[in-house]
Amino acid sequence: xxxxxxxxxxxxxxxxxxxxxxxxxxxxxxxxxxxxxxxxxxxxxxxxxxxxxxxxxxxxxxxxxxxxxxxxxxxxxxxxxxxxxxxxxxxxxxxxxxxxxxxxxxxxxxxxxxxxxxxxxxxxxxxxxxxxxxxxxxxxxxxxxxxxxxxxxxxxxxxxxxxxxx
Amino acid sequence: xxxxxxxxxxxxxxxxxxxxxxxxxxxxxxxxxxxxxxxxxxxxxxxxxxxxxxxxxxxxxxxxxxxxxxxxxxxxxxxxxxxxxxxxxxxxxxxxxxxxxxxxxxxxxxxxxxxxxxxxxxxxxxxxxxxxxxxxxxxxxxxxxxxxxxxxxxxxxxxxxx
Numbered sequence: 562x563x564x565x566x567x568x569x570x571x572x573x574x575x576x577x578x579x580x581x582x583x584x585x586x587x588x589x590x591x592x593x594x595x596x597x598x599x600x601x602x603x604x605x606x607x608x609x610x611x612x613x614x615x616x617x618x619x620x621x622x623x624x625x626x627x628x629x630x631x632x633x634x635x636x637x638x639x640x641x642x643x644x645x646x647x648x649x650x651x652x653x654x655x656x657x658x659x660x661x662x663x664x665x666x667x668x669x670x671x672x673x674x675x676x677x678x679x680x681x682x683x684x685x686x687x688x689x690x691x692x693x694x695x696x697x698x699x700x701x702x703x704x705x706x707x708x709x710x711x712x713x714x715x716x717x718x719x720x721x722x723x724x725x726x727x
Numbered sequence: 728x729x730x731x732x733x734x735x736x737x738x739x740x741x742x743x744x745x746x747x748x749x750x751x752x753x754x755x756x757x758x759x760x761x762x763x764x765x766x767x768x769x770x771x772x773x774x775x776x777x778x779x780x781x782x783x784x785x786x787x788x789x790x791x792x793x794x795x796x797x798x799x800x801x802x803x804x805x806x807x808x809x810x811x812x813x814x815x816x817x818x819x820x821x822x823x824x825x826x827x828x829x830x831x832x833x834x835x836x837x838x839x840x841x842x843x844x845x846x847x848x849x850x851x852x853x854x855x856x857x858x859x860x861x862x863x864x865x866x867x868x869x870x871x872x873x874x875x876x877x878x879x880x881x882x883x884x885x886x887x888x889x
Contacts, residue, residue, distance in 0.1 A: 592884040596772075598765065599880070603773015607799075616798050620790060628786050632776075714769070715762045722758055 568652045580650030587650060594643040601636030602710055604629050612703035614695050621690040622699075626683070651724070658723035664716035671709045678702040738822040741815075750820035760816045767809035768880070774803040775876050778853065779869035784862065792865075796853045807842075830885035837878035844875055 571577055580586050610616045611625045648655050655661045682698040689696050728736075741747050750756050780786040781795050818825050825831045852860055852868040860868075 588884070588888050592881070595765070595768075595884060596877075596880050598769040599772020599776060602769035603771075603776060606770055607773055607777060607802075610802070616802065617790075617795070618798075619794075620787065624787075624789075632780075632786075711766060714765050718758060718762050718765060 568656055571649055571652045574649075577649050577652065580646070587647070590643050590646045590650075594640065594647060597636055597639045597643065598714070600632060601640050602714070604633050604636065605706065605710060608633070609703035609706050612695055612699045614693070614700075618693075619691075622695070623686045623690050626686070654724050655720065657725065658720050660716045660719040660723050664713055664720065667709055667713045667716060671706065671713065674702060674705050674709065735823075735826055738826040741819040741822040744819060746816055747819035747822060750816050757817065757820060760813045764810060764813040764817060767806045767813060770802055770806035771810055772876070772880070774799045774806065775872065778803075779872055782853065782865045782869040784865075791857060793854050793856070825886075828886055828889060830882050830889045834879055834882035834886065837875055837882055841872075841875035841879055845872065 580590075607616060608625060608629050611618075611620070611622060617625055648661075678699070682696055682702065689699070750760060777786065778792075778796055778799060781790065781792055787795060818831075849868055849872055852865060
């Protein structure tokens with residue numbers, strides 16, 4: 562099977578062996594992954610709360626989106642790169658856990674949620690930029706995002722407990 | 728009694744307390760509390776970053792600092808409370824081990840400094856009007872806040888590795 566072959570190939574690469582052998586690589590990459598939660602998830606939560614009308618109500622939604630966007634992008638990039646590096650260190654073990662698979666599926670849903678938000682209600686943001694009550698579609702997108710990210714963090718944490726002993 | 732001895736007695740009390748036992752003996756309670764700790768980290772870190780970026784004039788140039796601070800204060804205090812409570816439960820399950828963990832000690836020192844600083848000098852800088860504190864001071868206040876909170880985070884990460 563293509564996927565299994567790919568994981569075996571990845572597991573045998575020099576990089577993967579180096580990640581497993583190095584004392585510092587895993588702690589540094591994992592700490593980067595965990596602490597970047599503050600930047601990426603912290604700002605994502607703040608954005609969701611703005612969409613729900615909980616914080617920064619006086620700031621136009623379009624401004625909040627613009628102001629957060631570069632930091633969300635960089636934060637997400639760091640999460641993905643550090644996550645891929647962590648995975649590369651032990652791909653077969655990661656893939657063997659149910660929580661890794663759950664996390665990947667939830668990430669796809671989180672991405673779809675963003676795409677749908679951008680393609681629909683965000684297009685009309687000028688109409689509700691400063692509205693006292695944000696539209697229902699924006700609130701749904703925010704709640705879905707919050708629920709998905711809580712589940713993604715939980716699944717991510719659970720991976721470490723489910724990994725087979727080295 | 729020597730202060731260090733008092734700390735050890737406190738750690739022993741926490742370890743043998745009901746919740747210390749509960750977190751230690753349960754299969755899922757420790758991970759569940761850890762997840763709360765991580766979610767608290769995201770929200771606390773996010774609000775701290777946002778406020779410091781604003782102090783340094785890097786984000787939300789049209790929003791007065793004090794107004795933004797007032798706006799995110801419940802989130803900041805709430806997530807700090809979640810982190811302190813969940814952190815205490817995690818600590819209680821292995822309190823005596825933490826007493827001897829050098830990273831944990833650094834984390835507690837950074838945490839104490841970060842909290843004291845945030846609710847005194849930092850608060851004063853944030854709540855004063857834009858014109859009253861020069862930008863250089865606001866940037867310094869923001870950088871010190873970032874250093875102290877980063878110290879808590881990095882030392883916290885190190886607990887599992889030392």
